Amino acid sequence: MGAYILAHDLGTSGNKATLFSTDGKLIGSRVEPYDTRYFNGTWVEQNADDWWNAVCSSTKELIRGTGISPDEIAAVSFSGQMMGCLCVDRQGRPLRPSIIWADQRAVSQTAQIEEHISQRDFYHIVGHRNTPSYGVQKLMWIRDNEPEIYEQTYKVLNAKDYIVFCLTGKFYTEYSDGNSMGCFDLCGLKWSEELISYAGIDGDKLPELKPSTYAAGVVTPKASLASGLAPGTPVVLGGGDGVTANVGTGSICPGKTYSCMGTSAWITTTTEKPIFDEEMRTVTWAHVIPGLYAPNGTMQTAGGAYSWLKNTVCKMESYDAKLHGKSPYDYMNEQIAASPAGANGIIFLPYLLGERAPRWDIYAKGAFLGLKSENTRGDLLRSVLEGVTMNLDIILNILRQQVEIHEITVIGGGAKGDVWRQIMADVYNTRILVPSLLEEAGSMGAAVTGGVGAGIYKDFTAVERFLEINSVQEPDQAAVEKYRQVKAVFDECYFALKDVFPKLNV
Incomplete structure (x- = not known):
C-alpha cells in the first residue's frame, strides 16, 4: 500500500491539490486557479473542463515538486464546492457550463416548488430552506429555459462528482453533495420522491447515492495519462467542502464544533440527529461520517466586513503597512486591542450583503449605532469584529439548544488574529x-475520508494524526459578562431596523 493520500479541494476560485503522508504529515500542496463567469446580475457559471484541467495540472505539479512516485499514492479523495448543477450526457460530456452555488437565477422555479409544499415542510425533509441556491431548482431552470439541454442530460453532478467520473468513468454522488441538491431526504439518506415530483424533474437524472467513504473505482488508463496518477489508484468520493471541514477540524462526534472565519463565516457542529430550528434559522447537512449530521449556520459577510473596513475606513493603515512592510490588520488590531469589550457603546450590524443565518433577510443592511463624540477609531474598528461575532453567537446558541458545546476550533483568515480570537472566546464564553x-481543514477531511474509504484507517479518529492544535484562548469572565449585556442590545438593534431596511433600497 502507498505511503500517501492525495486530496483535491475544488473551490470557487480554483483547485488545491494537497498531499499527506498516511501518518498525517502535510507533504505539499499546489493551487491551480480557474475562471468564474458572473453575468446577468445573479448568474454565476464555471466550465467543468477547467475543473478537470486544474486537477490534472495541480496533480502533476505536486508529484513533480514533491519527488514522489505516482505508485506511492494509496488513494485520491475530494472536498468540493456544493449546490451546483452540471448537466452531462451518457458519455459524461458537459452539455453546458455548470451553474454553481452562488447563482440565484432560479427564483421562479423555487416558487413552483412552494406551490406544492410549504417552507416549513420542505425544511423538515431536506434540512434546508427552499431557495434558488440548490441544485434541483437550477435543474428546473434548465428544463424551463434550455429544454434541449435538459432532454440530453443523463446525470446532474457537482464539481467533485464530475472529477470522480473523469477518473473512474462512474457516475455517483454522496450524501453531503446529494443534500445540496435540494431534493434529498435528510433522515432517510435518499432522494425524496415527493420533492422530485413537486419539482417536476426526471429523477433518473440524479446520480446514485453512496456514503462519502465509498470507493467509486480506480483511475483508468486514460485518466492516468491526463492526470499523472498511476492507473488502478483507488478513488474515494469524499464530501462537500463545508462538511469535509468537520472532519479536518476534529468535529467527528456529537458536540465537537468548528467555525470557519473567511469572507463569509459559519459555525458547524456534529450531531446524531438533524437540528430542525423552529424559526428555520439554521440548516443541517448530512455528515461525511455515516450516521452523523452537520448542523450549520452561515452568515454572509464576516471577514468580508473586516476587509470592507480596511478598504474604506483604514486607508491610512494600509498606507503605513505598505511603507513598513507589515499588514494593515496589524495596525488595525493594535487599535482594537486598546478599545474595551463593548467598543464603548458602538453596535455594528454586519449585514453588508443582506443576511443568511440567522436572519434570512435579503434587505438587511450594515449599520453603526451608538456613535458618540468621545468614541475613538479603535471603538469603531472593534465594533465590526464584535458585530460579526455576536451574529455568529446567535447561530451558536441555536445549536446549543440541542447539543453541548464546550470548545470551538476556529479556521480561516479570521483565526489568524489574537484580538479577534479573544473576542470570540468572550462572546461565545467558550475555549x-x-x-x-x-x-x-477541507483537504485534511478529504484525506481522512479517502483513507477510511481505501481501508488505510479503521475509522475517522485517524484525524488525530493530522490535526495539531497550536494555541488555545480562554474566555475572560469580565468580558463575558459585558458581552452578555451587549448581545441583547445587538438583537434589539436589528429588529428595530428590520422594517426600515427595505426602504433603504434607493
Missing part, C-alpha cells in the same frame, strides 16, 4: 482552539 494549519 477557542486554533490549529497549526488554518487553511487545510
Whole structure:
C-alpha cells in the first residue's frame, strides 16, 4: 500500500491539490486557479473542463515538486464546492457550463416548488430552506429555459462528482453533495420522491447515492495519462467542502464544533440527529461520517466586513503597512486591542450583503449605532469584529439548544488574529482552539475520508494524526459578562431596523 493520500479541494476560485503522508504529515500542496463567469446580475457559471484541467495540472505539479512516485499514492479523495448543477450526457460530456452555488437565477422555479409544499415542510425533509441556491431548482431552470439541454442530460453532478467520473468513468454522488441538491431526504439518506415530483424533474437524472467513504473505482488508463496518477489508484468520493471541514477540524462526534472565519463565516457542529430550528434559522447537512449530521449556520459577510473596513475606513493603515512592510490588520488590531469589550457603546450590524443565518433577510443592511463624540477609531474598528461575532453567537446558541458545546476550533483568515480570537472566546464564553494549519481543514477531511474509504484507517479518529492544535484562548469572565449585556442590545438593534431596511433600497 502507498505511503500517501492525495486530496483535491475544488473551490470557487480554483483547485488545491494537497498531499499527506498516511501518518498525517502535510507533504505539499499546489493551487491551480480557474475562471468564474458572473453575468446577468445573479448568474454565476464555471466550465467543468477547467475543473478537470486544474486537477490534472495541480496533480502533476505536486508529484513533480514533491519527488514522489505516482505508485506511492494509496488513494485520491475530494472536498468540493456544493449546490451546483452540471448537466452531462451518457458519455459524461458537459452539455453546458455548470451553474454553481452562488447563482440565484432560479427564483421562479423555487416558487413552483412552494406551490406544492410549504417552507416549513420542505425544511423538515431536506434540512434546508427552499431557495434558488440548490441544485434541483437550477435543474428546473434548465428544463424551463434550455429544454434541449435538459432532454440530453443523463446525470446532474457537482464539481467533485464530475472529477470522480473523469477518473473512474462512474457516475455517483454522496450524501453531503446529494443534500445540496435540494431534493434529498435528510433522515432517510435518499432522494425524496415527493420533492422530485413537486419539482417536476426526471429523477433518473440524479446520480446514485453512496456514503462519502465509498470507493467509486480506480483511475483508468486514460485518466492516468491526463492526470499523472498511476492507473488502478483507488478513488474515494469524499464530501462537500463545508462538511469535509468537520472532519479536518476534529468535529467527528456529537458536540465537537468548528467555525470557519473567511469572507463569509459559519459555525458547524456534529450531531446524531438533524437540528430542525423552529424559526428555520439554521440548516443541517448530512455528515461525511455515516450516521452523523452537520448542523450549520452561515452568515454572509464576516471577514468580508473586516476587509470592507480596511478598504474604506483604514486607508491610512494600509498606507503605513505598505511603507513598513507589515499588514494593515496589524495596525488595525493594535487599535482594537486598546478599545474595551463593548467598543464603548458602538453596535455594528454586519449585514453588508443582506443576511443568511440567522436572519434570512435579503434587505438587511450594515449599520453603526451608538456613535458618540468621545468614541475613538479603535471603538469603531472593534465594533465590526464584535458585530460579526455576536451574529455568529446567535447561530451558536441555536445549536446549543440541542447539543453541548464546550470548545470551538476556529479556521480561516479570521483565526489568524489574537484580538479577534479573544473576542470570540468572550462572546461565545467558550475555549477557542486554533490549529497549526488554518487553511487545510477541507483537504485534511478529504484525506481522512479517502483513507477510511481505501481501508488505510479503521475509522475517522485517524484525524488525530493530522490535526495539531497550536494555541488555545480562554474566555475572560469580565468580558463575558459585558458581552452578555451587549448581545441583547445587538438583537434589539436589528429588529428595530428590520422594517426600515427595505426602504433603504434607493
